[in-house]
Amino acid sequence: MKIAILPGDGIGTEIVAEAVRVLQVLDLRFEMEEAKVGGAAYEAHGHPLPDATLKLAQAADAVLFGAVGDWKYDTLERSLRPEQAILGLRKHLGLFANFRPAICYEQLTHASSLKPELVAGLDILIIRELTGDIYFGQPRGRRTAVDGHFPGALEAFDTMRYSKPEIERIAHVAFQAARKRNKRVTSVDKANVLETFQLWKDVVTEVSAQYPDVALDHMYVDNAAMQLVKAPKKFDVVVTGNMFGDILSDEAAMLTGSIGMLPSASLNANNQGLYEPSHGSAPDIAGKGVANPLATILSAAMMLRFSLQQPEAADRIESAVRAVLASGYRTPDIWSEGTQKVGTREMGDAVVAA
Ligand code: NAI
Numbered sequence: 001m002k003i004a005i006l007p008g009d010g011i012g013t014e015i016v017a018e019a020v021r022v023l024q025v026l027d028l029r030f031e032m033e034e035a036k037v038g039g040a041a042y043e044a045h046g047h048p049l050p051d052a053t054l055k056l057a058q059a060a061d062a063v064l065f066g067a068v069g070d071w072k073y074d075t076l077e078r079s080l081r082p083e084q085a086i087l088g089l090r091k092h093l094g095l096f097a098n099f100r101p102a103i104c105y106e107q108l109t110h111a112s113s114l115k116p117e118l119v120a121g122l123d124i125l126i127i128r129e130l131t132g133d134i135y136f137g138q139p140r141g142r143r144t145a146v147d148g149h150f151p152g153a154l155e156a157f158d159t160m161r162y163s164k165p166e167i168e169r170i171a172h173v174a175f176q177a178a179r180k181r182n183k184r185v186t187s188v189d190k191a192n193v194l195e196t197f198q199l200w201k202d203v204v205t206e207v208s209a210q211y212p213d214v215a216l217d218h219m220y221v222d223n224a225a226m227q228l229v230k231a232p233k234k235f236d237v238v239v240t241g242n243m244f245g246d247i248l249s250d251e252a253a254m255l256t257g258s259i260g261m262l263p264s265a266s267l268n269a270n271n272q273g274l275y276e277p278s279h280g281s282a283p284d285i286a287g288k289g290v291a292n293p294l295a296t297i298l299s300a301a302m303m304l305r306f307s308l309q310q311p312e313a314a315d316r317i318e319s320a321v322r323a324v325l326a327s328g329y330r331t332p333d334i335w336s337e338g339t340q341k342v343g344t345r346e347m348g349d350a351v352v353a354a
């Protein structure tokens, strides 16, 4: 098994280093090879996703990714900006299924923006379709309006679209994930207003016939946004399109306390995947040794489970993280009175030891 290690920029290098140390201590047989991506690759090779980096990612069974981006690249033309590297990797690897678990660890219930009793024991999984929807639908652009409320005015337009096979494959992913959990899927749509999401609802319902052991319900996205902050524990697996998933997964992230705790996985049809923390390169704290490495370490656990068929090793990492939190170790983003404030390296050391 081969893992491509792409640390990227900012805190990316600091947090990935800790995840790599955790992987090494597991003593499993896999090869790790590192390459530059994002701003680091632009500095070295003039492009955020050089050919050699893309080839390494394509040849690997899994990619462990840190984060990319920095304000200093804001003036570059769009195609050379660090963030293009993520879009390029998603596209070239065909990563259509984005898994974002939102778990509230017992010791961190106070860090949530909701009351502790609402989030204690929270363990939900948001599955976001990643390659379709209004973010990529054509046509799009700007033009002079010929009709509407203001004919002759400048207008902009995007196209929301999903094909039946695109919906089918993400629905299968959701039902299969639910089978390994509490066997409930909530499909989030806006079928009352949008034709795209009427098709979404119809197709998810059709696919559900193949999973009689999994309960399916449908929810409009506006209601889902409410329920996520009213009674988040009622959800098990939530499956939705690219735009609704973007918004709801960030909302769910806040239930758990810190973005520094949230892993993610993006998978293609061959279970090849890219694993990364849900946060960015945090230029405000980069180089200070204070970033929370747990989101990246937990992403490595997801990688072992989904792409490398090492579920026991994944369990070992996740229990080590729980043990370290129980011992009171906290990076500044999750620190509270009475716990021990540690830096990135010390947190990594603690997980390795556990
Ligand atoms: P961000 O997620 O990097 O930071 C938001 C806030 O959370 C900051 O205050 C930061 O210090 C804090 N934070 C993030 N991760 C943390 C960690 N592990 N431990 C402790 N605190 C943490 O988002 P922001 O500031 O909007 O973007 C910064 C750069 O990252 C931009 O260039 C952006 O484009 C890029 N970005 C990259 C992503 C990726 O590589 N997948 C995703 C999101 C943003």
Ligand code: MG
Pocket (backbone or CB within 6 Å): 246, 247, 250
């Ligand atoms: Mg987002």
